[in-house]
Amino acid sequence: MILTNKSITMMNKPNQAVTIFFCLSIFCAALSAGQPTQTEQDQTKGLFNEGVAYFNAEKYWDAQNIFQTISARAKSGNPLVTSSAMMLIKTAYRLGEADRSETLAREFLQAYPNSRYASEVKVTLAEILLAEGKYREALTFYLDLLMNYSDQNLLELCADHAETILDFYLDLEEVKALRDFTTDAFTRQYLTMKLAEKYHAEGDTKQALKELRQMTGQIENKYLREQYQLSDARLKRAPLPRKYIGVILPLTGANSSVGQKVLNGVKYAIAGYRKTYHADIAALVFDNRGESVQNIRHAEFLARNPKVLAIFGPISTEDATLVAVVANQMHIPMITPTASGSQLASLGPYIFQGNVDYENLGRFLSLYSAKISGVKTVASIASADEFGREFTDAYCRTIDEYGGQVVSQQWYQGEPVELKLQISNVHDAAADRLKNHFSEKYNSAKRQLNEMVKNDPRFNNDSLRIAVGDQQCVIFKRDTTYRLSLRETLIMTGLMKNTDFEVPRRDTLAFPPGLVDGFLLPARANDASLIVPQLIYYDIRGNLFGSANWNDPDLLKKNRDVLHGLRFVSDYFIDTESKNFRQVATDFAKQFGAEPGRLELYGYDTMNALLAVINRGAVTREQIREGLIEMPVYRGLCRNISFKGNRPRVNSCAFILGYDRDKIRPAALIENGNIIIGDKVIR
Helix, strand or coil, X not given: CEECHHHHHCCCCCHHHCCHHHHHHHHHHHHHHCCCCHHHHXXXXXXXXXXXXXXXXXXXHHHHHHHXXXXXXXXXXXXXXXXXXXXXXXXXXXXXXXXXXXXXXXXXXXXXXXXXXXXXXXXXXXXXHHHCCCHHHHHHHHHHHXXXXXXXXXXXXXXXXXXXXXXXXXXXXXXXXXXXXXXCHHHHHHHHHHHHHHHHHCCCHHHHHHHHHCCCCCCCCHHHHHHHHHXXXXXXXXXXXXXXXXXXXXXXXXXXXXXXXXXXXXXXXHXXXXXXXXXXXXXXXXXXCCCHHHHHHHXXXXXXXXXXXXXXXXXXXXXXXXXHHHHHHCCCCEXXXXXXXXXXXXXXXXXXXXXXXHHHHHHHHHHHHHHHHCCCEEEEEEECCHHHHHHHHHHHHHHHHCCCEEEEEEEECCCCCCCHHHXXXXXXXXXXXXXXXXXXXXXXXHHHHHHHHHHCCCCECCCEEEEECCCEXXXXXXXXXXXXXXHHHHHHCCCCCHHHHCCCCCCCCCCCCCCCCEEEXXXXXXXXXXXXXXXXXXXXXXXXXXXXXXXXXXXXXXXHXXXXXXXXXXXXXXXXXCHHHHHHHHHHHHHHCCCCCHHHHHHHHHXXXXXXXXXXXXXXXXXXXXXXXXXXXXXXXXXXXXXXXXXCCECCCEEEEEEECCEEEEEEEEECCEEEECCEEEC
C-alpha cells in the first residue's frame, strides 16, 4: 500500500471512518434498486445496521456473516445487494483475506460496473494489488479513477498513489514502455508528463522538455491541463527528489484496529507537514499482518531502497524486534511509536523507541516516589510477566539507590481476582520489619536509659533518682517512691513515644498507617478494576503508585476515597480542553469521522518528531539518526519525546498523573529523566 497526504480524505478509511451516517446513506440510495415489501425492507435494514455496528466495533467475523447473509438474498427483493457486497469486500480485507477481497471486488465491478460504489471498490482493489506488488495493474485502476471521476478527494488520493508508483516502483524505461504501448489518450498524456519529470529528476532536462512540449495544444481533459502546468513548473526548478518514510503496521488481521488508528495519525501528520512546508514527502505503508515473515520482508525491501530515509513502526515489541535487527544491519533509522520492551533499543544504534520502555517507566515513578512523596519503605504487588517484572524491578532498584527499603515484592499470575496471599505476605513482611525495628529501638533506648540514670543530672540528683530493673523501674523522690514499667519510664524520659509501641500483629490483615510508606501496583490493562475492591476490603490507603493503566476516570471517580493518594506514570497525557488539541481534533474529525484518541496521537506525535528532524535539514539516513539523538524535547499533543535521557535512544519523557478535583491532571513532568514541577527542575 502507498500512502501520501491525500489519502486522508477517502471514504476507504480504517474502521472508524465507516460511520453510521455513511452506511445509512448507502441504505437510502439502495432502496430505489428494487421493490421489496415493507417488511423485507425493515428486516434487511435492521440486519445491515447490525453488520455496520459490528464493523465499527471491529468485530469483523460477525460483520462478515451478516453481509454474506444479505448478499445471498434474492436480488429482486434485496435493496442492499450492492452496499452489502461493497461492505463484504472491505470486511474480508480487514480480516486479512486479501485474495477473497480481490475476487469479490472483481466480481462486483463485473456485475455492477455503473454502481455508485464502483469507485470505492476500485480504490480497495488498487490497494490490494499494491500490497501484492502488482504495481502496473494498480496504476491502471488509479488512472481509470483519475479519468472517470470528479470528486476532488478521490482525485488527490489517486494522483498521489499514481505518482508514488511511477516514482518509487517503476524506473524510467518501464514508464516509457507503458506510455508507448498505451492506446488511451488520457493515460498516454498523463504518463508522458510523469516521464518528463523522471527525465528531469535524472538530469536530462532537455529530453524532459522535449517530452512535455510535444503535448502542447493536445490536452483536452481539465485535470490533465492542470497537471501539465504543475509538470511545466517542476521542470523549471532544480530537481527535488521525493522523500519516503517506510511504515510497517498491522492493517489487517488480529491487531488491525490498533494499526489503523496509528496509521490515521501518521496520515494526518504527513498531510500537515506537506501543507505547512510545501515538502514532497510520502509514506510507503506496508501491512505486516502481525506475521514475522512479513516484518522481515518489508524491512529488507525498505532498507534496500536508498530513497527511503527511515522506518516507522511496528507497534508490538515482538514485531519491532524483527524489524530492528534488519534496520540496524542495513543502517536505516527505525522509530517505533508503541513498543515498550526494555531491550529493544539495545539491539543497535539505529533503533529508537518513541514510547517509554518498562524500565524507564518504573525508574521515573520511583524518582517521584523518593524525591517528591518521600517514601522510604515500599511494597509491591505486580503481574509476573515481562511488563510487571521489568517495571517493578526498575522501581525497586531506584528506591534502593535513594536510600529506601523494599519491604516485599509479591507477584500474581493471570488476573488479580484474589490477592489475599500476596497482601498477607506484604503485611507479615512489613510487620516483621516493624517488629525488628521496634526491638532495635527498644534495646537502644534501654541502654540510653541506663546511661542517663548514671550520668544525666536531671535523673540523678538529690530530688530524683531512677533505679532500672529488667521489667520495672523505681522512681525515688524526696517524699515518695513509685514504680513504673520500663515502657512507661522510656516514654516519661522521652526516649520513646507511645506510637513506637504500636507494632501490628501478624494475625491481622489490617493495614494501619506506617506499615509501609508506599505501595506499588503496576496494573496491566483491566487489572486496576479488579485490584480496587481488594484495596478497599483490606483498607490499604496512602501513597499508592501505578502504571498508565490506572488512567481510568470513571474508576478513579467512583473510588476517590481510597485512590486519592494514587500517582501513576504514563507516557501520554491528553489535555482535551487545550486550544491546540481542540483545533487538531476538529480538523481531524472532519477527515476521519471522529476525534483522535491515544493511538491516533501516538502515530501523529511520533511521526511529527521524525518529520521535525527532517525539517531541520536531515536528508540522509545517518543525518536522521544523529538528528534524533540530538533532538530537543519534542512536545506533542499527547506525548513528549526526547532521546537524551538515561537510556540511549529510548524516550525519556513521561507524566506523573493523579486524580485531582474530579480530573486526571499532571502532578509532575519527566523530561530527560528529570522531575519538573511547575518551573522547577528537581534533579
